[in-house]
Amino acid sequence: RHLTGSVTRAHGLRFAVVVARFNEIVTKPLLEGALGTFNNYSVQDEDIDVVWVPGSFEIGVVAERLGKSGKYDAIVCIGAVVRGDTTHYDAVANSAASGVLSASLNSGVPCIFGVLTCDDMDQALNRAGGKSGNKGAEAALTAIEMASLFEHHL
């Protein structure tokens, strides 16, 4: 048997979005992309909670807490780590990734990695609704598929 999720079965599923304020010029359009995608797939506004955190490093602990609350079917994690002139780019990028993965595994709720890790702001903006698409929208689609997979099959 093939057990799969389906993006056409989002009705009634509940989502949280954890979004970092750092590089808000990027994370805000990422968030808008995610929320627009949820609406396009008939996820009701009242079934989406948005939680703001200071930076991508803080996403993991919040995602895990939301996952353990039992209130959400999937959690979208949004951030933008830009190398630019920051010295601890690798520390933040790697910590964000392991934080989101740990939140998934520890809570058992799919936490979707929608954190951009880019060399410069142009790259980041291109992936936040520019010519390279919107990683926030992609993360929301992934969240719907994973939530429906868990809801119907796991």
Ligand SMILES: O=c1[nH]c(NC[C@H](O)[C@H](O)[C@H](O)CO)c([N+](=O)[O-])c(=O)[nH]1
């Ligand atoms: O989300 C980001 N946080 C960043 N730093 C803040 C970090 O996420 C934490 O908020 C901070 O270290 C306090 O814990 C970034 N840089 O440092 O460049 C970055 O590019 N993106």
